[in-house]
Amino acid sequence: MLSRQVADKLQQKETPFYFYDLGLLERTLETLTGEAAKYGYTIHYAIKANCDPRVIETIRRYGVGIDCASGNEVRCAIEAGFDPQKVVYAGVGKRDKEIRYAVEQGIFCINCESLEEMHVIDRIAAEAGRKVTVGVRVNPDIDPKTNHCIDTGQADCKFGISYEEVQAKASEILSLEHLDVKGIHLHIGSQIRNFGVYNELCDKVNAIVENLVSLGFKFEFVDVGGGLGINYDCPEAEPIPDFARVFELVNSNLKVGGRPVHFEFGRSIVGECGELITRVLYNKTTATGRKLLIIDASMTELIRPMLYGAYHNIENITSASEQNDKYTVVGTACESTDVFDENITLPITRRGDILTVKSAGAYGMSMASRYNQHDLPGAVYSDEL
Ligand SMILES: Cc1ncc(COP(=O)(O)O)c(C=O)c1O
Structure with a gap:
């Protein structure tokens, strides 16, 4: 809730505008990075949530990486001073020029959302004379129990590659010479308030990783996406989301052979x-x-x-x-x-x-x-x- 003093000052300004409480953002980042450090988790901020320069500058100071959904978001992150090696890039419809840019910048990982896209990245990487680190975004078919408009991990939606297809095309994926398939990536939706969903997600990821490793994938990290929700009904009751609870749940339930675990939070950081x-x-x-x-x-x-x-x-x-x-x-x-x-x-x-x-x-x-x-x-x- 805005204090009387802040409300009085805001009243003087020309409306409409966004007011950002950078102190709350810093407290949120302190909590997030402190809790993540307990388990050695890597955090990427989903820059699509808000790319205000002062907001992302504050986030950068906390050592968090960036998750992007377009070439321009990759550019925005790099121009804001983020290390390309902390940048990941997902998106169902990456244009060739966006892929080329991401390849040239040497970002940490491109998360692939179709087999056809993997072939395109392979060709662009070959033209650039590079081997590119990619992740396979698997659609795990999970209902995140959120607003249907923002769920992204059910079988019929446009995001990710179906688990069945990844299994069936494992050797084709692994034969692409200019791709280094190091990551497995999932993002099942946004505004997740039902913590039980994280247990379900972990169970699925455990099974998927074990199975895909048996098919020859050598995953070096697991990216479980973002999605943690905020309290829109009563923001004052919960200004900082319960990162500790998500990390505890994931730590207890995710069994991925000690591989590093990455998260991509957007809403829960800046909402x-x-x-x-x-x-x-x-x-x-x-x-x-x-x-x-x-x-x-x-x-x-x-x-x-x-x-x-x-x-x-x-x-x-x-x-x-x-x-x-x-x-x-x-x-x-x-x-x-x-x-x-x-x-x-x-x-x-x-x-x-x-x-x-x-x-x-x-x-x-x-x-x-x-x-x-x-x-x-x-x-x-x-x-x-
Ligand atoms: C791939 C990916 N990662 C992370 C996010 C961030 O989600 P949230 O803001 O719910 O944390 C999104 C949001 O659409 C996404 O598409």
């Missing part, structure tokens, strides 16, 4: 440190009696509610009213789906009041667009206030 600060433009009541608050942000600043039906807690940080009312909070974009939340209870809210849309540090700014020629939102950092 809670960012809030979208927006001003109420207008009040209006529909003919059906719905009370709308029209705010100066929209799906162009934060698309998660409209794209996935995702929930963000919204608070009025300036109203002094002791009376409440029910409101539907809508944005400025020319789309009927541009609704942040419906029928929420807020203190009586008037034009000019400031609302904060909480837990917006992940997949907020990084998904912002310029639809309707909106300006991209700016950023305000806690140490500037």
Whole structure:
């Protein structure tokens, strides 16, 4: 929750913008890296969650690596000073020029998502006169028990190579001369709040690794992806996700012959440190009696509610009213789906009041667009206030 002092200062600024609590980000990173060190785990930050320069500079100072989903994300990481040997790159549709760039930069590992892609990387590596370290992203067919829009490890989805295909094509994969298949990679989805899913994931990984090793794979590391969720309902109750619990579970259940274990966390690192600060433009009541608050942000600043039906807690940080009312909070974009939340209870809210849309540090700014020629939102950092 923003202090009165911070809220007063934010109120002076032109909205909408993202407010980043860099102190909370640092405390999150201290917890994460401290807990990971207990088991020797390697952490990559999934830069797709937020590539704000100050956010990634803070993350870099904690010695964390980077997980990328495009050539430009690889470029962003390297230009921000991350060691290419700490950069991994996954993605179902890597363009040739993106692969070429990653190969030239000598990144730690390219995680492959189809057999055809492996052949393309092999050819590009041959042209560059290099042998490239790759991981096989296996689709383990696990239900991560999260919002269906953000699950990535079920059999029918586009991510990874089916386990059956990896087994059937093991010798073809291993024959690719310019690939060094050192890694096995899985990422089953995002916003995982059910910790039992990690047990299921470990059981599957144990079986997959054992089997693929018997088919000739010589994995040197196991990357179990990211996915740890945050508490969107009540961020104040849990500002730092329970990394300790995930690591304990993985440490007790993952049996991969002592191979180094990597994680790729995005949301759990940056989700809670960012809030979208927006001003109420207008009040209006529909003919059906719905009370709308029209705010100066929209799906162009934060698309998660409209794209996935995702929930963000919204608070009025300036109203002094002791009376409440029910409101539907809508944005400025020319789309009927541009609704942040419906029928929420807020203190009586008037034009000019400031609302904060909480837990917006992940997949907020990084998904912002310029639809309707909106300006991209700016950023305000806690140490500037
Ligand atoms: C391959 C991969 N790794 C890691 C992540 C990060 O996931 P999260 O932000 O849920 O930790 C994603 C997110 O889409 C991903 O696709």
